[in-house]
Amino acid sequence: MSKVDVLELVAGLRAIPDEHFVCQNVYDYLGENPVAFDSVDKYLHWSDKFYTRNLIHKDARFEMMAICWEVGQASRVHDHSGQRCWMTVPYGQLKGQNFAVESIDEAAGHCKLSETDSFILSETVCAKVELEEPIHQVLNLAEWNQRAVSIHIYSRPYDSCISYCRDTDTFKEVKLCYTSVDGVLCDGIEL
Secondary structure, eight states: OOOBOHHHHHHHHHHSOGGGOSHHHHHHHHHHSOBOGGGGGGGOOOOSSSOEEEEEEEOSSOEEEEEEEOTTOBOOEEOOTTOEEEEEEEESOEEEEEEEEEEEETTTTEEEEEEEEEEEEOTTOEEEEOTTSOEEEEEOOGGGOOOEEEEEEEESOOSEEEEEETTTTEEEEEEOOOSEETTEEOTTOOO
């Protein structure tokens, strides 16, 4: 299967009519159009301290970013504020872990989660975050001893999400920021 430039992928996603921009259609499109890794090179920024969120494209319908994962880095357990998400990995591999809510007390900010299914993302595998089970975590396991890059598409763009702490069974809203936009580091970012 031939690979596409990341900007061709953006153009293809933009060409999908609104009524067809749904979970399965976008998932199928990503699977049929794997990203050429060298086409994302200008968007890649790495940090030993945190995984980086590098914006490639954003409009009213979706945003796309390249996320750079050093060995052993992982996201917090989080949701996507009710938005759809698709992921593909043009370099390395990642583990996705989904969670279900066992109990929740929103007034007290307490939430008990349990692990459900997990999956491995690699160059030939795409994933989608289902709205029915939106809480998950992404991990670049230390035993793989390799960096990874994932391409994430979110529909619609959002700037905050709910972050969950399994050690304390608590959750809170957190603001999100980009590390770079169109390949240029954002103000105040120190890698």
